[in-house]
Amino acid sequence: TPLTQNSKNQAKKSKLLLHYQPIVSLATGKLAGFEALVRLSHPMRGLVSPIEFIPVAEETGLIVPMGIWILREACRQMRLWQLEFPDLAPLTMSVNLSGKQFSQPDLTEQIKQILQETELPAHCLKLEITETVVMENAAAATAMLQQLSNSGIRLSIDDFGTGYSSLSYLHRFPLNTLKIDRSFVKGMRGEGEDSEIVKTILTLAHNLGLDAIAEGIETADQLEKLRSLNCEFGQGYFFSKPLDSNAAGLFIASNL
Numbered sequence: 001t002p003l004t005q006n007s008k009n010q011a012k013k014s015k016l017l018l019h020y021q022p023i024v025s026l027a028t029g030k031l032a033g034f035e036a037l038v039r040l041s042h043p044m045r046g047l048v049s050p051i052e053f054i055p056v057a058e059e060t061g062l063i064v065p066m067g068i069w070i071l072r073e074a075c076r077q078m079r080l081w082q083l084e085f086p087d088l089a090p091l092t093m094s095v096n097l098s099g100k101q102f103s104q105p106d107l108t109e110q111i112k113q114i115l116q117e118t119e120l121p122a123h124c125l126k127l128e129i130t131e132t133v134v135m136e137n138a139a140a141a142t143a144m145l146q147q148l149s150n151s152g153i154r155l156s157i158d159d160f161g162t163g164y165s166s167l168s169y170l171h172r173f174p175l176n177t178l179k180i181d182r183s184f185v186k187g188m189r190g191e192g193e194d195s196e197i198v199k200t201i202l203t204l205a206h207n208l209g210l211d212a213i214a215e216g217i218e219t220a221d222q223l224e225k226l227r228s229l230n231c232e233f234g235q236g237y238f239f240s241k242p243l244d245s246n247a248a249g250l251f252i253a254s255n256l
């Protein structure tokens with residue numbers, strides 16, 4: 001039948017989807033937002049990691065339309081949750097931006113249009129950019145970050161501590177958040193070297209007026225340590241792995 005034919009064709013297509021990893025306030029344990037993480041659903045290979053296809057998409061330029069789809073889908077989903085859970089404290093949706101996306105001159109206009117279409121308030125969207133991308137062309141980056149920030153969009157530096165960073169620029173960028181790379185959280189026990197690095201990043205963030213998210217929290221020990229260091233937010237398997245949209249909706253409901 002045509003229906004079977006159609007579902008066969010559909011099953012052969014690769015398709016993009018988003019998973020959402022909870023970000024939690026370490027002081028209260030309450031849900032603060034999600035990071036959107038893209039996946040490719042492949043008919044033969046199942047869910048393919050972005051590590052495999054984002055670099056290819058960057059090279060071919062496909063990342064630009066793909067990134068627009070990701071932004072729209074993430075904003076649409078967050079707006080749906082706001083409507084579904086009206087008592088929800090405002091959550092932030094964090095979306096990763098690649099270097100090529102970040103260098104599109106019309107990025108701010110495109111995002112403003114997506115926010116208008118999806119009716120998501122600008123302050124509910126946060127963009128994650130790595131320090132390497134920002135530092136590659138610091139002058140252009142400053143102008144771009146300023147535009148985005150002027151539109152009310154929040155900004156965070158992803159994988160902080162692993163890339164090339166310049167402290168003299170950092171304080172000039174209109175940032176909101178530093179995300180402490182999970183490699184530092186992983187090695188954090190007792191008074192080891194990684195604990196000192198985490199402490200130093202937190203001091204830096206707070207001195208610059210930024211908040212911090214610790215990535216890759218997997219144990220109660222790491223959580224306790226980060227809490228005692230006044231790290232505002234955390235993300236990692238200890239709280240939840242990235243969830244599909246249904247499971248993320250259930251996570252919100254169980255957190256109300």
Ligand code: G
Pocket residue numbers: 036037038049050051054070095096097098242
């Ligand atoms: O979700 P996972 O751990 O597999 O992500 C692997 C890497 O892919 C991470 O570095 C993450 O930042 C990146 N990534 C995930 N989703 C996106 C996305 O939507 N856009 C871009 N540019 N990178 C993403």
Ligand code: G
Pocket residue numbers: 021037096158159182215216217218235236237238241242
């Ligand atoms: O580069 P970026 O920070 O965006 O990478 C996010 C990736 O980290 C996601 O693909 C996600 O699956 C992964 N991740 C999230 N939490 C944990 C964790 O607690 N431990 C490990 N090993 N990886 C995690």
Ligand code: NA
Pocket residue numbers: 035096128158
């Ligand atoms: Na990220």
Ligand code: MN
Pocket residue numbers: 128158159179215
């Ligand atoms: Mn990250």
